[in-house]
Amino acid sequence: MVTPSHLEDLIAALRCLPGVGPKSAQRMAYHLLQRDRAGALHLAKSLEQAVSNILHCSKCNNFSEHEICDLCASPKRDAGLLCVVEMPADLLMMEQTQCYRGMYFVLMGRLSPLDGIGAKELHLDRLVRRVQEQPHEGRLAEVILATNFTVEGDATAHYLATLLQAQGVRVSRIARGLPVGGELEQVDSGTLAQAVLERREVMG
């Protein structure tokens, strides 16, 4: 009786957002109704537009408004390189480096058996198909695994390496080591140990 039903509905609906519990949802609903009704309506419209217009690119699996996304359709990209990343945000980071001009495949997640996300849930068959279909467009020189260096990202990279090498394609993993500008004194021992383990010979 005390809380209007449309307000209760809104509070419940806000909980579909990740990381939003009952208290945050309540605070968000109060804020929108009290201070930002225009923002709430704009958000409603944006949600509808995004849901009806955004699909996954059939080549790279990234979010796209077209069957093939702009990046995959671009003739300027090197079709011989394929970089596998976990999320669209990772792809954006790679693009910001401006050092990579190949293609991408976005997993939209990582293998995480504890959360029930296995090879099937990640639709890794799409990645295999993507690699198999490559020959029609030119040889795939290399697949670069750029998943995160977390336990799950590493496990995913391991799994993908086995899967893709079975397809006869060369697979590499981005380097682990000290960050640019990094000092030995500041870095954690795990990273330093990896940097020693994966040291590169200095050419004379």
Next chain:
Amino acid sequence: MVTPSHLEDLIAALRCLPGVGPKSAQRMAYHLLQRDRAGALHLAKSLEQAVSNILHCSKCNNFSEHEICDLCASPKRDAGLLCVVEMPADLLMMEQTQCYRGMYFVLMGRLSPLDGIGAKELHLDRLVRRVQEQPHEGRLAEVILATNFTVEGDATAHYLATLLQAQGVRVSRIARGLPVGGELEQVDSGTLAQAVLERREVMG
């Protein structure tokens, strides 16, 4: 080029939610598009419905779907008592105690000069009018100030006490002290000091 424009719109729109920065907004957008499109559409609808149906009760200022909310319209409540709270959530907490059967006034905030929220922004004239209009319905025996015991809530209570006493109405503040089941050893010294200062005589 890399992020579809509808996705960018959605990420921007999500930032109208309090406590949501660019990274959270991105994570929310990815989650909704990838795993919960039905939830996103439901949220859009709930936002629209709430914005178009929820207004403020003209008596207590709480969110309501009607001109006068159910609580204010109820004949079972004691019209001689008025409890002032900061937010609708505080009203719910008061109701849960089941010890108060009077009316409410919801400030929808607190005085907070640093955030630019003064007496005008809180529309305290509505509260004064609410108190002045009371005589037509029966004498107002007491206004109970139940704002939070934060710096801002306390300042608000102080301001309201002066404002309402000028209207010739009796004003009280809910008690400060040790919580039920509280131990002296566990409680913070500020609370203990207040509990000593505001001690009550034990009737023999």
